Amino acid sequence: xxxxxxxxxxxxxxxxxxxxxxxxxxxxxxxxxxxxxxxxxxxxxxxxxxxxxxxxxxxxxxxxxxxxxxxxxxxxxxxxxxxxxxxxxxxxxxxxxxxxxxxxxxxxxxxxxxxxxxxxxxxxxxxxxxxxxxxxxxxxxxxxxxxxxxxxxxxxxxxxxxxxxxxxxxxxxxxxxxxxxxxxxxxxxxxxxxxxxxxxxxxxxxxxxxxxxxxxxxxxxxxxxxxxxxxxxxxxxxxxxxxxxxxxxxxxxxxxxxxxxxxxxxxxxxxxxxxxxxxxxxxxxxxxxxxx
Numbered sequence: 001x002x003x004x005x006x007x008x009x010x011x012x013x014x015x016x017x018x019x020x021x022x023x024x025x026x027x028x029x030x031x032x033x034x035x036x037x038x039x040x041x042x043x044x045x046x047x048x049x050x051x052x053x054x055x056x057x058x059x060x061x062x063x064x065x066x067x068x069x070x071x072x073x074x075x076x077x078x079x080x081x082x083x084x085x086x087x088x089x090x091x092x093x094x095x096x097x098x099x100x101x102x103x104x105x106x107x108x109x110x111x112x113x114x115x116x117x118x119x120x121x122x123x124x125x126x127x128x129x130x131x132x133x134x135x136x137x138x139x140x141x142x143x144x145x146x147x148x149x150x151x152x153x154x155x156x157x158x159x160x161x162x163x164x165x166x167x168x169x170x171x172x173x174x175x176x177x178x179x180x181x182x183x184x185x186x187x188x189x190x191x192x193x194x195x196x197x198x199x200x201x202x203x204x205x206x207x208x209x210x211x212x213x214x215x216x217x218x219x220x221x222x223x224x225x226x227x228x229x230x231x232x233x234x235x236x237x238x239x240x241x242x243x244x245x246x247x248x249x250x251x252x253x254x255x256x257x258x259x260x261x262x263x264x265x266x267x268x269x270x271x272x273x274x275x276x277x278x279x280x281x282x283x284x285x286x287x288x289x290x291x292x
Contacts, residue, residue: 003157004096006215008165015219017168019248022221026112029073030066032058033118058102063109074106077118077176080154081136089153096161103162107169114223115162116173117154137202139180139195139227147198148205155206159213166216173223174206175199177255191227196238199227204242211245219246229255 017025058074066074076099083095099115106113137147162170178199203224210217224241226234231254233239241250 001093003090004093004100004161006161006163006165010164010215011167013167013216013219015168015246015249019221019251022168022171023251025072026114027072028070029075029112029114030071031075031077033077057098058105060105060109063105063111067109067111071111073112073114075114075116075173076102076106077116079118080158081150089150091154091157096157100161103166103170107166110169112169112171114171114173115158116176116223117158118176137175137178139178139198141194141198144198144201147202151202151205152209155209156213159210159217163213163217164215168221171221171223171251172210173225173253174203175225177229178202178225179228191230191233191236193238195227196236200240200242207242207244207250219249221249221251223251223253225253225255229253231256 063074078099080091080095083092084090085092103113103115137143137150139147158172162172180195207222210220210222226236226239234252234254241252244250
């Protein structure tokens with residue numbers, strides 16, 4: 001099957017809006033993990049594209065319910081690396097079309113979409129142990145060559161599939177919680193110089209690919225994370241945003257988990273807004289400490 005190309009008529013893109021104004025427009029958002037797939041030991045392919053934890057892809061009815069609940073943004077976390085077909089890091093076009101269908105429905109409903117390359121850095125060393133083409137990247141220096149090839153190939157395909165048909169309601173998020181996957185280390189707080197160097201390199205490669213694709217991607221808003229999504233790493237002097245030919249189109253972000261990584265709905269019901277307020281206050285204190 002041929003690669004996926006955005007052949008739609010170029011829609012108007014508001015390139016005058018600032019990054020902070022766009023963030024304010026995003027409002028309340030929800031993270032959707034329906035494209036985070038399955039165990040790395042198996043090549044599931046398009047016969048099983050939905051996650052075992054979040055079965056089924058988003059339908060228009062799902063999206064409308066999200067919108068009716070007051071959310072304005074969907075962060076669509078996608079593991080493209082589990083659908084690599086060959087040694088050239090070609091993503092299965094059927095998978096890209098599947099993702100594109102969901103993005104289109106969200107945009108049709110007036111929602112913002114943050115399209116994120118999720119989990120491509122997780123278990124990447126394990127991925128390369130198996131015969132099928134599971135791929136990703138790593139902030140390990142010894143995997144720099146393979147990781148560079150993956151990042152370049154992946155974002156060339158993403159930018160070809162998502163361009164002129166989408167205005168500022170579509171954002172690209174480069175890498176989710178980028179890390180080296182090093183056992184026995186805490187990259188959240190002790191990332192090394194080489195990890196910062198490689199992240200800077202990969203961020204620049206991704207942004208260059210986005211801008212080089214032209215069209216609306218020349219001004220596409222892009223979300224950039226620090227190592228492990230850690231606020232401490234975000235405030236580290238070794239972290240910086242990539243150089244951008246577009247003006248004020250980059251958004252830095254970090255991750256915080258108010259009730260722990262694995263807290264479910266029951267935990268939220270127990271503490272609700274109180275937990276969120278406490279976490280907001282803690283974030284403010286932490287950021288001030290990291291910047292001091």
